Amino acid sequence: MKKILIEKSAYLDSVSLMRVSKKAGEAAGIESAMVAMATDTNMLLLKEAGFDPAGAAGATPNDLIIALHAADGAAMEGALALIRREIQGGTSQPEDAEYAPGTLDAAFRARPDVNMVFISVPGRFAAAEAERALIAGRHVMIFSDNVPVEDEVRLKALGRVNGLLVMGPDCGTAIVNGVGLGFANAVPRGKVGIVSASGTGAQEVSSVLARMGVGVSQLIGTGGRDVSAAVGGVTTVMGLKALADDPGTEVIVVISKIPDEAVGHDVLDLARQSGKPCAIWFAGQGAMPGDENLRFAGTLADTARLAAAAATGSEFAPPSAECVSALLAGTGAAVPAGRKFVRGLFGGGTLGQEAVFLLRPCLGTINTNMKLPGTSLLADPAVSEGHTIVDLGDDAFTRGRAHPMIDQSYKLARLAREFEDPGTAVILMDVVLGHGCNRDPGGEIAETVRALRQKHGAKGAPVVVVGLCGTYEDPQGYARQMQEMESAGAVVAETNELACMVVARLAGE
């Protein structure tokens, strides 16, 4: 049966009309539905579709017509009731409802004052959205990965021309005016500004600073590829200039995976020109003598300590061998006879890189899925060989599942596999806390370690060493996470650097 009804002088905006039409069309027993304005052309259209226009006699274009083709009377009544409900409720939202715009343009219309856009969509769509935001005059943070480098170069050129920052692609962490974006720890505001081409590197440094009571003015993520020759360090340079000009930033930190040589020089020149004390960490570079206002750290934690010393006038105090002894004291951790290999499982790629560089002198050859100088590339990243350190955030492990800092399922399965490998002496892991991360990463690891130790017996089991990155204010609870893992038998260090020192001690034994 077919029926046309009129709602006199009823208006809905186009989006609501479309929604009502669609809902009515999908209602049980409805074969066809149209909710539209009663224009002459629409009346003709309905006639063509077999409706009797007499039902809409006297309607004007200012009226709403409802045309329904239903299987029976009950379906018709049901659909009509649904439409009327939608029409009555469609034009207004509850006062407390949060408006969720469907497009960037809608978001800009709703909030024209917004000056930064966070983009987290599948990689192939990210560049187009970022370009739209840049053209609209907004800074951009691209959380998405799998964005072609050509797009990154183009977007950053567009941003530079317009004085807009393009953080990313694959930018995991930023803190802008005290607001954490992506994976960010709860850090206080303060004097230290950070530019980082590494997400977990930035988290480690900002967390150590926070635990030392030193706050962060801005944390500008650039995306790991920014310091490559192709991209040319565009965002790192813009970020550095912004921090140099920022009166709220007294100390600058620069963190980067291995940069292109020319880009690295440019960055250092600019940092020097800023005149502000700068703490620099380039992966694999190691500690170096200072140069004017620049200080070069060998580890991420030392970078934070150098920055804290400059910000507070305190002394730079790196951890000593006694710290390792103190940490191991009373844990009973010892490598069982016959086991000799270190297995590193990292969700944070930069933390994994740092572990490779810190452990290489004591372990010798390290097999890894990260292309790093002086290492051997794993034939199959899913299978460990000898001393192995893997970045589980690599694309090979994240296809079809979330990043291991969110979803630890593969990391836990791999932990079990390494635990059961008779060659494994020590398993080194990172646990990263903060907003956006897994809600209870330490709890999950503790549960797995406890179960494995029960199954295989604590004696003779490999030692699990965890570097815990986070702050006391993080939502997961720093102390609770530490306590859970320690109670399961893991050795928990407060930094990745200290965890590596523990591993080096255990491996040396």
Next chain:
Amino acid sequence: MILQAHTISSLVRDRLSIAGRTGSVHSVFGRALNVLCDDSPGPALYMSVHAPGAPMHPFAVLLRRHPGWADGPGFIGARVGERAVGGGEKIVLGEGRVTIELDRAQVWNPLLEPLGDVPRGAGPAAAILETLHEREINSPFLRPARCGGGVESALTLRCGRIRRDLAAAWRLGDTGKACRAMQSAVGLGSGLTPSGDDFLVGFLGAAHMFAFGGGTELGVRRGLCIRRSMTTLPSYFMLRGAVSGFLPEPLSDLLRAVAVDDPRRVRNSAGRLAGLGATSGQDMLAGVLCYLEAARAARETE
């Protein structure tokens, strides 16, 4: 409540120069309200008063953000049918309950300067299609025609026919036939601005940009008869503007990009337009595409 206008269309400003224009609030939505002042002498004054954003209507008045808004204007209790008085530097609704001050608003001219010649390559049309390819298609002018009965089927068949007829007539330079095809699109389809009207705005905008300025324009102006009773009020004023080259800002932006034949710019502008409304942006894109295809075919015939 006193609200400040951020931007005002020059069409509205010129009509407001006649003091004491009276009328009423025509329709109210969450983010826009429409006012019609035609109770007094002078040309009808229509105003589409919007929350902050891009001017989507040639008769637009855009408001500045008000500290009292949580997430948008919600239109502060304005009611359909209540009295509206416009003139000089303010618009007063509901006997003074809401005043919209215009004195500090910047003036936006919705008139698109015509170029007079369409780009010769197929690049812009391809760039628009590429943009649409990534999206869910809502416009009945872009969806494939469906047979088998029902309103959807009748609508898509009719839209397809209009598109074909209009393109064929334009290609042959038959302005009369083209106007008849256009006429059959007025008021067609769903939406407060029905799909057919948005399609026409896109087509007329492109025609204005690339072909008008001589006999063709005159032919269309004479041949295309759009009366207020044929469609909704916002749509009627939108169409009236489009016939004379007064266009929504995102459409003008796209046509300027097409004019310089820059595929990347076209993709950006088309993407922006495609996201507007439920189907409006896509319907306009369909109109632009129809024009570009017809103009290209006409050139090839020459």
